[in-house]
Amino acid sequence: MQELLTAPLTACISTHLGVAPALVAKLYAPPAKGLPGDIAVPCFQLAKAKNVAPPLLAAQLADVVNSAGIGAHAAAAGPFLNITLDATSVALALLPLLAADPRVALRSRVGAGRVVCVDFSSPNIAKHMAFHHIRSTMIGNALALCYDAAGWKVVRINFLGDWGTAFGRLIAGWKREGLGMADLEAAPNKVTFLNQLYVRISRLEKEDPTVEGEARQWSRRCEEGDAEALALWETIRTVSVAACQEIYRVLGVTFDDWSGESRYRDAAGPIVAELKQKGLLKEDQGAQVVDLSSLGMKKPCLILRSDGGSLYATRDLAACDDRHARYHFARSLYEVDLGQSLHFKEWFAVAKLLGRPYADSLRHVGHGIVLMWNDETSTWEKTATRKGIPMMLMDILAEAIERARAVVADKNPEIVGEERERIAAAVGVGAVVFNDLKNSRTGDVKFKFEEALRFDGETGPYLQFSHARLCSIERKFPATHPHPPAADPGLLTLDSEKSVLLAIARLVPALERVAESDEPSALAQAVLSLATTVASWLTAGNHDEDLRVLCPDPAKASARLALVRAARGVLGEGLRLLGLQAPERM
Template identity: 35%
Template structure:
């Protein structure tokens, strides 16, 4: 049981004993050391519900509260807040247990089968900065849930079907003698752009492109062969981006829109059988009473167009149906731009009504804001074009390399490159993961590569700083007892043992910035501890204990940064 869970359970029991069994305990870490380590803030609400004096109720709760061996002081503050000061001995034992455990003292949980769908680029053109946030946020969530013990299914639901591929195939046939042109990755973006120009300018070409879509969906072998060329080249490019960005997506995680093509007529049939479909202007539509138009009419969701074609919603319905019936998932998390919130809300509603997903199967849209440039507008190149993701990552490494070369010019070239890759890519990832995902944020090279403040380089340096202590320490007893006597020791230990609570909060809420904030707090508290409590100059059990706290700090930072997809270095 985590500390938060333990305190919550005990305060809940004390509230019940004090006559407020239904009141939540409202436990949270204390905002200041003067207020203890945890605060129980549920008395105020309970007193209001019972129409009694909150201070008097708080006194009853404290009298009934059993925190023997856990807290050494419990006090009432203000009108009825309860401040809980954890016992140093208790923190010491929890710290020792975390150090000895490969997973830092995490308790086993009841595992769920969880899918995280993320990145999901449209193929046939290069990945750009618009794919960055989904890839980074989704990857961090998948890592955290896997570490906690859930069975995680990664899903890259790529756009590999539809009109754009008819357009590309038509253009390939038109510009190539044998329809088997050797497609270079660098040519693919230009190829797509030229095909789009033809599509927009020529109605005859557009009709031909649509004809190829029909052939593609109908299983025409020659069109399928050409389609596979585009898909293969695009996926090779995506994999190069994922590898550089340290994103755990592989080819086996790709299941594109095309995978559900054969199932789309079945979706229409089942929706009709469920009485959900209405024909409207020749199209097959589901009208949802809970979503209203400006005219206060039920909003319609098109499932099949009047020409027989299908939309993204139809494919997404097929995916949910497959994920329930075939994969047996407990929870599906869609990491997609917040602007798609209505699409997902409507799609989830249809799934429930049609029985594609039972109520116990959790469907969640994890939205996120936009990455902005210095001008406060969506991030673009100086000429106003889309920034290719691979080029952004290459620039991150080059900028980090310049910093490393300036600070440590005598390092071997290979070591400079290794540090630059870890710092540059780590900076890009952390700049995203340190922000509330629902917020838009300004992309700034200077801010993200700074060695001060809440940045990846600062945290990476904090880790190397701890490691330098052990390089200087000639002897280290990994089994030494932890003894906490100083305030800086206690504050650091109290934060270190909150690691599990932090991860559970990330997994429950899907907000990775909770972990980023936590790691920054750990690095800051270690810095204070390092200044206030000399490690190597101390002696005996004090020195051994402080080395243990330093070891737990390093282990926590390394594990936490890895869960964010950020590499640590033994020296910088």
């Protein structure tokens, strides 16, 4: 949308300088903090092209723009050209488009229909999803939603950790304890039952060295297709997936592809054969590895264990081959914590050595850790606990919803029953999700219930309240002006109204930055900026009736209602793209 405002300016500057319009169009940015203006043009590149000092060029361009009659005032600030747009011109350019469909403010064609695979969440089965899974799950979900809005065709993949020696160990414990299906069915929580079994057998393994051999034997039997081993493995997988699906339901997350590592359990052979045929495989202490020194990496990539069992790199390569064949992706993202960076560098390098056509299209989208405030110890901790007992992701979500329910009941007691439950779920989950997404993906995130659930500041509830406030104004409008005239954008002459429209116009560039850098916080911060700008506009009416949306003048009120509807629609869509719901009442 920003190009609708800058098109006359782009034409003016490019024509004067005799340069391509695209060169000018890519330079627009917000003015430096504290300086007047709506848009800034850094003149460094343009000055270099014309062999002129940037400050001198900025001053020359200010004169050119001011004499062009394009509804903009320009002023030079050193090497920057700061532009102030006419409020009415902004409203006339943007509001009719937003009135037709507010979602246009969060749509781009930069993806051009290309396919992107987004591999995210991907928990290990037979375990509860821990709180740290919130990062991969919701960053990946936001990336998938934003890529889709940016014109990409998205394939959402949950690459379950459902294969490997851990399951051999679990089956070994099952057999050692003589467990049966009746024991599993009688358990209050099946995943807890499996996880406790894993803890017991892992503890025993430290005391009894024969357990490791049994675990490897059962793992090998799984790989060889042993019916008994696979039947137990299938039971474990089914129970675990059902538990994960319940969490994804609460979070509002969906997937197109649930193919886990097990899908590729028989794919190691062809990969290994190809590596051997191309002379890339070497033996190292009984294991099979690929030397990556030609690509500047000191450590080799481990392909097969000494007992012949396949490893993560082998299955990742096989999975990527399969995805490329099925989906023909132009880009493939792996949203996995930064602690796995070396693993991805290694197998991406192997893909390159194998000559895979997709090798340069692979991206490891890493994230930092999440720390939770512990009231009992007054410290930030990696593991969420309550009275010494670990809290899983579902525990955190349930408590956030419970706390949100109390807040909603206190702030709006007339909301009761199913509506209160629905709003509490939206606010509680939104608080947890936005607390993550507002932060840089690669940084560490701190979570504290009291902070995340605040209705002011940089929080999910604040954004949701902003949306609900706009909905409230829409509901009240007919009582004040039952027969309003058609909205005239030309009546939006206030700087505060222009600021709302400019905040909306900046959302498409933010969306495109998400797809360019895989950084959802770019959109999260832009949506926050919109919400605070809307709040400033609405608050001005607290002191002056003529500045209110529901002002006495029906024509002005109608125009402002159109802006309220646009902001509400855009804010709601922004929340959706971040994985949050947009309640109409709170």
